[in-house]
Amino acid sequence: xxxxxxxxxxxxxxxxxxxxxxxxxxxxxxxxxxxxxxxxxxxxxxxxxxxxxxxxxxxxxxxxxxxxxxxxxxxxxxxxxxxxxxxxxxxxxxxxxxxxxxxxxxxxxxxxxxxxxxxxxxxxxxxxxxxxxxxxxxxxxxxxxxxxxxxxxxxxxxxxxxxxxxxxxxxxxxxxxxxxxxxxxxxxxxxxxxxxxxxxxxxxxxxxxxxxxxxxxxxxxxxxxxxxxxxxxxxxxxxxxxxxxxxxxxxxxxxxxxxxxxxxxxxxxxxxxxxxxxxxxxxxxxxxxxxxxxxxxxxxxxxxxxxxxxxxxxxxxxxxxxxxxxxxxxxxxxxxxxxxxxxxxxxxxxxxxxxxxxxxxxxxxxxxxxxxxxxxxxxxxxxxxxxxxxxxxxxxxxxxxxxxxxxxxxxxxxxxxxxxxxxxxxxxx
Amino acid sequence: xxxxxxxxxxxxxxxxxxxxxxxxxxxxxxxxxxxxxxxxxxxxxxxxxxxxxxxxxxxxxxxxxxxxxxxxxxxxxxxxxxxxxxxxxxxxxxxxxxxxxxxxxxxxxxxxxxxxxxxxxxxxxxxxxxxxxxxxxxxxxxxxxxxxxxxxxxxxxxxxxxxxxxxxxxxxxxxxxxxxxxxxxxxxxxxxxxxxxxxxxxxxxxxxxxxxxxxxxxxxxxxxxxxxxxxxxxxxxxxxxxxxxxxxxxxxxxxxxxxxxxxxxxxxxxxxxxxxxxxxxxxxxxxxxxxxxxxxxxxxxxxxxxxxxxxxxxxx
Numbered sequence: 001x002x003x004x005x006x007x008x009x010x011x012x013x014x015x016x017x018x019x020x021x022x023x024x025x026x027x028x029x030x031x032x033x034x035x036x037x038x039x040x041x042x043x044x045x046x047x048x049x050x051x052x053x054x055x056x057x058x059x060x061x062x063x064x065x066x067x068x069x070x071x072x073x074x075x076x077x078x079x080x081x082x083x084x085x086x087x088x089x090x091x092x093x094x095x096x097x098x099x100x101x102x103x104x105x106x107x108x109x110x111x112x113x114x115x116x117x118x119x120x121x122x123x124x125x126x127x128x129x130x131x132x133x134x135x136x137x138x139x140x141x142x143x144x145x146x147x148x149x150x151x152x153x154x155x156x157x158x159x160x161x162x163x164x165x166x167x168x169x170x171x172x173x174x175x176x177x178x179x180x181x182x183x184x185x186x187x188x189x190x191x192x193x194x195x196x197x198x199x200x201x202x203x204x205x206x207x208x209x210x211x212x213x214x215x216x217x218x219x220x221x222x223x224x225x226x227x228x229x230x231x232x233x234x235x236x237x238x239x240x241x242x243x244x245x246x247x248x249x250x251x252x253x254x255x256x257x258x259x260x261x262x263x264x265x266x267x268x269x270x271x272x273x274x275x276x277x278x279x280x281x282x283x284x285x286x287x288x289x290x291x292x293x294x295x296x297x298x299x300x301x302x303x304x305x306x307x308x309x310x311x312x313x314x315x316x317x318x319x320x321x322x323x324x325x326x327x328x329x330x331x332x333x334x335x336x337x338x339x340x341x342x343x344x345x346x347x348x349x350x351x352x353x354x355x356x357x358x359x360x361x362x363x364x365x366x367x368x369x370x371x372x373x374x375x376x377x378x379x380x381x382x383x384x385x386x387x388x389x390x391x392x393x394x395x396x397x398x399x400x401x402x403x404x405x406x407x408x409x410x411x412x413x414x415x416x417x418x419x420x421x422x423x424x425x426x427x428x429x
Numbered sequence: 430x431x432x433x434x435x436x437x438x439x440x441x442x443x444x445x446x447x448x449x450x451x452x453x454x455x456x457x458x459x460x461x462x463x464x465x466x467x468x469x470x471x472x473x474x475x476x477x478x479x480x481x482x483x484x485x486x487x488x489x490x491x492x493x494x495x496x497x498x499x500x501x502x503x504x505x506x507x508x509x510x511x512x513x514x515x516x517x518x519x520x521x522x523x524x525x526x527x528x529x530x531x532x533x534x535x536x537x538x539x540x541x542x543x544x545x546x547x548x549x550x551x552x553x554x555x556x557x558x559x560x561x562x563x564x565x566x567x568x569x570x571x572x573x574x575x576x577x578x579x580x581x582x583x584x585x586x587x588x589x590x591x592x593x594x595x596x597x598x599x600x601x602x603x604x605x606x607x608x609x610x611x612x613x614x615x616x617x618x619x620x621x622x623x624x625x626x627x628x629x630x631x632x633x634x635x636x637x638x639x640x641x642x643x644x645x646x647x648x649x650x651x652x653x654x655x656x657x658x659x660x661x662x663x664x665x666x667x668x669x670x671x672x673x674x675x676x677x678x679x680x681x682x683x684x685x686x687x688x689x690x691x692x693x694x695x696x697x698x699x700x701x702x703x704x705x706x707x708x709x710x711x712x713x714x715x716x717x718x719x720x721x722x723x724x725x726x727x728x729x730x731x732x733x734x735x736x737x738x739x740x741x742x743x744x745x
Contacts, residue, residue, distance in 0.1 A: 071689065075709050082495050101712065105494035197693035247581030249602030250693040265582070387493070390710040394690065401693040405604065 027109075030086065030320025034062045035328050037090040040073050040311065043277055044146050044346045045092070048332055051340065055331050061324055074098065081107040086318045089325035095133040095142055095312045100387045102314070103136035109315040112140045114326045121330050129380035130309035130349040143333045144309035144349035145341075146274060149374035150206040150296050150382075151305070151367065153261060153269040153279055157290040158185060167294035171210065171235065174268060174297045178243040181267040190243035192257050192266035193236070195404055197397040198390065199253035200236075202382040203270055204400055205306050208232040210299030215384040215396055215420075222424055224396050225417035228301070230410045237403020250401045262287055270296065273371060274310065277345050280364065293366045295373035307378025309349055347371065384420075386427055395420045480725075487718035495714050506719040516695065516703060517720065521727075523608060523691075524699040528676040531615045535672055536665065538616070539623025544653070546624070547631045564621040572685025575614045576601060601686050607696035614682055619675070623668050630664025631657075666739040670732065677728055680705065700724045 039045040045067060052063055068076060077098070080088055093102065102108050115123045123131075126144060134142035152174075154167050162181045168174040178190030194200040208214065213228030223229060240248055245260055254271060258278050261269040262285035273293070282288040296305035313333055315325045331337060338348040342359045353359040354375070360368045384392040395416055402412035449457075456463055487506055491499035510517050546557060563571070578585045579600035587597040600610045638660065642652045658665075680701045683691060690706050691698030698706070700720060707717035 078709050078712070084496060101493060105497060107494075195693070196688070198689070245582055247597055247599045247602060249581060249599070250604075251602065251688060253688075260582070263583070388711060397693075 027318075027320050028323050031324060032321050033060065033324070034064055035089050035321060035324050036064045036066070036087060037092075037328060038066045038068065038073065038076065038088050039092045041067060041069050042146070042311065042346075043274070043344065044311065044341055047341055047344050047346065048337070051337065055328070059327055059331070061327065063328060077102075077107075081105070081316065081318075084318050086316070086320050088316045089319040089321050090328050091314050091316055092145075092311055093142065093314055095130075095144065095309050096381060096383055096385070097389050099133060099142065099312070100136070100385070101389070103141050104387060106317055108136070108141035109317045109319070109322055110139045110141060111143065111315065111326070111329075115140050115143065118326075118330055121334060125335065125350045125352050127349050127351055129307065129378075130312075133309050133380070134312045134314075142312035142314040143329055144312045145333050145338070146311040147308065147347045147349045148272040148274045148310040148382075149305055149307045149347070149371055149378055150203065150270060151273045151276075151370040151374065152294040152296055153271055153276070154292050154294060155264075155267050155287060155290050156292040158188065158267045159292075161185070167292060168268075168297045171207070171297045171299045175235075175239065175243075178239065178268055182243050185267075187265070189245040189260070189266040191239045191268045192244055192260045193240060193270055194254060194257050195240060195244075195248060195250045195252040195401065197250070197401050198393040200400045201393045201397045202306070203272070204232070204236050204397075205379070205382040206270065206296050206304065207236050207299065209304035209306070209379045210296065210301055211235070212299070212301035215392075216424070220424060220428070222417050222420040224399070224420055225410075225413045230413045232299075233399040233403050233413050234409040237400055237405075237409055240404045241406055244404075248404065250404055272310070273367060273374075274345075274347055276364075276367060293364060293370045295370045302377065303373065304377055304379055305374045306380075306382035307374050308380060308382050386424070388423075388427065392420070392423060395423055483718045483721055486714055487722045489715050491714040491718075492716075493712050499715065502715075506715050507723070510716065510719050510723065516698070519695065520698050520700050520703040523697065524677060524701075527608065527612055527615070527679065527697075527699055528673060530609075531612050531619070531676050532669065532673050534612075534616045535620045535623045535676075536669060538620045539627055539668065540665075542620070542624045543627035543631055544657075546628055560624060561621045563618045564625070566618070568618065568681035569685045571614065571618055572682045575610075575617075576686050579610060604694050604696055607687060607692055611683055611686055611697050614686070615676065615679060618682070619672060623672055626668040626671070627661065627664060630661050630667075634660050663739060666735060670735050670739070673735070674728060674732065677701075677724075677731070700727075 039048070045065075049065060049067075052065070056062060066076075073092070074097075077088075077091065077093070081102070093099065115121060123140070127147070130144035130147055131140070134140065134144050152167060158181050159165075159167065159177065162177070162184045164177055164180075168177050174191075180190075182188065182190035194203050205215075208229060211228040211232040213226050213232055214223055217223045245265060249256070254275060257269065258271065258275065260266050262279055264286045276293065277284075279285050279291045280288050285291070296303050313329045315322055315329070319325055335350065335352060338350045339353045339356065339359055342348045342353045343362045345362065348354075348359075360371070363371070383389060384396060386392045398416050398419075399409050399412040403409035486495070486499075488501060488503060489499040490502050490506075491497070542560060546553065546560075579602075581587060581597060581599050581602045584600070586600060590596070590598065599606050601607050634657070638656050639652060642656045647655070678701055679699065683697045683699060683702050684705075687697045689710055691702045695703075701724070704717050704720040704724065707713045707720060711717075
């Protein structure tokens with residue numbers, strides 16, 4: 001009896017000590033000069049790696065970068081954060097894809113005080129929509145670093161050859177021009193876009209918004225079977241079916257669709273502007289000389305492309321090196337680096353860099369114009385804003401692939417609506 | 430209590446080792462456990478614990494994060510999964526089709542190639558190396574390579590078909606052609622392994638039964654059917670067992686060629702791909718564990734059936 005209670009007490013003490021060591025914000029119990037940063041393959045990452053020595057000299061810290069592809073990054077987080085691992089300090093993540101889930105699971109450290117107290121950082125400089133996407137329950141849990149707007153990539157030479165003087169202003173014109181160019185150039189598709197069920201959802205969203213639809217209405221009910229949504233599904237799928245590449249695969253993400261465009265096999269391609277270097281870099285693209293950019297064409301509800309924060313930086317809540325981790329974010333998402341990134345073609349989330357003429361001077365002229373339009377009419381999301389985004393994307397993406405393969409898009413939208421409403425109800429519980 | 434047991438132990442050990450300390454005698458008495466302990470601890474840590482943990486998770490509604498609170502819900506996940514006709518059962522069907530068809534061709538082709546390589550011939554070494562090449566390639570790299578070859582627009586496969594006047598095929602991109610195409614890739618990659626195993630079995634066979642059959646006037650087919658094959662049967666079963674389990678669990682080739690969820694229509698979603706999606710895309714750890722446990726039971730069941738067959742063969 002006596003011995004047992006002794007063991008019990010000591011266990012409780014150990015447990016209490018362990019808990020107190022883990023708990024609380026701004027943990028620096030394991031402060032180290034080495035900051036471990038996990039980043040995704042992206043132009044932003046390439047740029048930041050080049051600038052790293054400067055930061056290391058300035059701060060006296062050492063930065064250890066792990067760089068992964070999008071899917072591998074996601075898997076890595078799922079495993080490590082689930083296990084409460086402390087060997088990631090700073091993480092690059094997708095606020096709209098994983099943000100809510102991560103915040104709810106308490107994987108992301110609260111950065112509110114750090115961000116507000118830092119003088120040069122100037123939290124007020126961030127655009128409102130991106131910052132709200134990296135906040136959770138009024139707390140800042142991430143800093144947006146890259147924003148994306150959808151624009152229309154097109155081939156100037158093909159337009160000219162078919163007698164068009166300007167890129168399409170409306171979705172109807174887009175259809176006409178794509179059809180004409182396809183007819184004039186055998187072997188070249190009029191239109192290409194992402195086709196994968198989940199991958200296409202974000203690029204489809206601008207079509208949905210421009211037809212006057214959305215995934216969810218203000219009361220949180222599914223609207224993927226609204227008339228506007230049905231038209232948008234039929235349009236997007238129909239364009240790929242009738243004017244897309246022959247034998248089209250329904251697995252294409254941006255890399256496959258971009259490859260078709262940059263190989264010179266398609267005339268129009270709606271895609272995120274942050275990927276434009278893939279099309280203008282002669283080393284990667286056969287059409288670097290002839291690619292043009294236009295604002296997203298207007299639908300019945302006008303031109304409504306998305307304008308979203310695609311990537312952010314956050315601190316792993318289990319990290320024991322949080323002050324130094326913040327120093328990295330303070331620098332990498334600071335005014336100076338954001339301007340450098342913007343000049344190198346990565347659209348930032350700070351108001352100051354967009355107001356600065358230097359910030360858009362390096363963009364192709366038509367790209368800068370297109371972005372201006374997107375910033376003015378942009379919608380702040382490009383996928384359903386839910387916790388289990390991957391699942392939601394598959395549900396609302398089903399009518400896209402059904403439309404591409406020639407099934408009844410409207411019927412598929414009705415089915416998707418039912419499934420999506422069930423999903424939303426389930427999530428609300 | 431110790432005071433009572435000590436004398437009996439001491440008297441037992443005393444005649445053998447009069448001066449050894451108590452712990453050493455204890456160790457000597459329990460040496461079979463002691464020596465096996467490291468291996469047992471290893472098995473417990475790396476196999477039994479994960480398995481038990483998965484089994485436990487499968488009885489909870491764990492989702493979002495495994496560290497989040499979850500509720501014990503008994504066998505509800507099992508009922509949900511077993512009554513799911515949109516994802517689970519089609520995945521079971523695809524797993525069976527993938528494994529069955531791939532295994533059949535791998536064994537038949539493997540046997541044919543092994544018989545060809547059985548007797549020594551000129552340039553034998555080179556032929557063997559060439560045949561074994563696919564085996565040493567990384568499955569993900571193999572998947573990438575075939576994805577390029579089978580690309581419906583710029584791939585080599587359609588170009589070659591064009592030369593002989595056949596129109597382009599969608600291959601991996603087609604809703605109904607994707608699974609057969611991945612099966613083809615699996616056959617391409619893994620037939621060499623079957624060849625290797627069967628060849629090892631063939632070389633260990635003695636020549637006498639063959640010669641006896643020849644003297645009796647048996648044809649080549651008769652010799653194969655009634656002499657070689659029965660003698661080789663235990664080896665064939667080993668090959669089927671090893672390759673079958675592996676084929677059931679195939680993930681890399683499917684993931685590399687069709688990505689998450691086995692394509693937009695789940696064209697190549699097998700049980701393994703489905704379980705992966707449940708945990709890594711959907712964060713449904715309870716459901717995912719349920720699928721994995723069911724999958725595990727299926728594999729154990731098949732393995733048991735095959736080894737029982739093998740014992741029967743061996744006993745004949």
